[in-house]
Amino acid sequence: MLPRLIKRQTPSASMVYLSPVLALLLTLVASIILFLMMGVSPAAALHAFFVEPISSVYGLSELTVKATPLILIGVALSLGFRAGVWNIGAEGQLILGGIFGGTTALFFYEKTGFYIIPLILITGIIGGMLWAGIVAFLKTRFNANEILTSLMLSYVAALLLNLLIHGPLKDPDGFNFPESRLFSDSALLPILYDGTRMHLGAIIALVAVGLGWILLSRTLLGYQIKVIGDAPAAGEHAGFSPSKIIWITLLISGGAAGLAGAIEVSGPIGQVLPNISPGYGFAAIIVAYVGRLHPLGVLFSALLLALSYLGGETAQIKLNLPVAVTGVFQGLLLFFLLASDVLIHYRLQFSKQAAV
């Protein structure tokens, strides 16, 4: 017989942290079934996916490269999600950051100076904030649903990048390919470990985790975010302004996504391309949830999702598996997490006695 769900008197604190582990286990089981259906040896596939990418120093450094944007965006999105502000257009804000940061890098082409990299990062943040600011304005002024507007703006951002890379950002000596010039050295983020692509962004991401943690647990703003999210009526009664929280959380997440975009173009990519992100802005939504909307949790879940990107690439090379497996894995993980989360508020009862 099927177990029934009984509501717990108080939410289970341990299940909050056990649920992601359970979700990961269930995702692995589902992946094994998926690999069997595709006629691939699950052992070989799981090895290629989760072990091989991180069994070398280079692999580990690549993990930090992929995790950097996910951490930055994931930490910032967590703040908004806690407040009930659904910015799901981080992908677009990342692209704007890439456009702004990339334009700065190209503007200082063949110039040198310590100020160039900070300028790239700052303009990237401004680009992301601008894009998210539109969402905040439409939400606070016109009550327009931020889920839909932020998402629509992501499509607009992708087209805008495409337009610019075929126009003003195109390499003048590039035989008309839709690519910018390669940035000059002073516009490239310093590499932290020779022979790898691990760059300054990894440290910036760690700082973001610290800042996010301080903001949430040690400041009035963090407190307001939590109250508005958990009990909007109580928040308003206490005089917290919902509009202010909408603006702040959107500007923070937009700025972080913009920073991630600027870091991508001036770090691992080193130029502006028509496609500067494999969906980091969307994956960061999963990162935020699996990380329990907590900066430290986000750090771990970002590493897991980063591994899913690396694993997808390795599995493609070694086993000829389609790279789309990564997306399926990420989607399954979020499904199982949402299902496992039922155990936070409910417990399973297997006996036949009637529910109280």
Added chain:
Amino acid sequence: MDILIAAILTIITAATPLLFAALGELVTEKSGVLNLGVEGMMIMGAIIGFVAVHHTGSASVAIIASMVAGAFMASIFAILVLKFHARQVPTGLALTIFGLGLSALIGQSMIGVAYTGIPKIAIPGLASIPVIGNILFNQDGLVYLSILMVIVVYWFMNKTRAGLILRAVGDSHDAAHAMGYSVVKIRFMAILFGGAMAGVGGAYLSLAYSPLWVEGMTAGRGWIALALVVFASWKVGRVLLGAYLFGGITILQLHAQALGIGIPSQVMSMLPYLATILVLVFISRDKTKIKLNSPASLGKPFHESR
């Protein structure tokens, strides 16, 4: 005149997928459930429909397969939300992410495969009427079906007892539960219907609109369909109007180029997304009106023991 007829014909093809998806989502939302996974259900309908037609050669089989695919996706959402009490917003997002990934996986072998497109069905006699005959009575079966579904959904919602119960569940699940209706069962059905409609909407893209498989080919249409439901203030007739309006905006890019207007194609492609934002702003700015029109229990969790 020929340009005008061509324009109207392309508007119809651009509007049909939106119409299916938005009608389905309207029924889901009327039952009080917000499923943000329309994009994921559409893209699964698109690929499964395409795979089915590739293997069987039958458009009818493909259409049914796409409905099953959409409903299957919706059932995952329904189980999570109704049985596991998962929150609707992240669950819908998960459905979209999962659908985009799974469709890309399934579609690997379909890249570059050609299909002639589903056949047009000329209605004898009527199709030979000059001008309007070709527009109204020489369409593919899915266009007729989409219009038929507008009528069916309107009739169901407003003229049947079952439709009344569905609306009651959406407006106050506690009251409907107290009256003895199974909120979970009714919502499950409404979500499945929404999924099947999104699936066939997606299949229209891969079987008729541009009959081939491209990864991510729904290109945000699922989200536009969600916006259309808001635009329509949850009214069936206005979904029809909205879908054709957006169809019109979508095809502007095709015809602007034909007419030699010197606007970059990327800017023209932005139009549907920008129009969606504009429409949302226009409709949403009156908070009370939105509150009045939207189902009162929309997006709220329900548990029987309450």
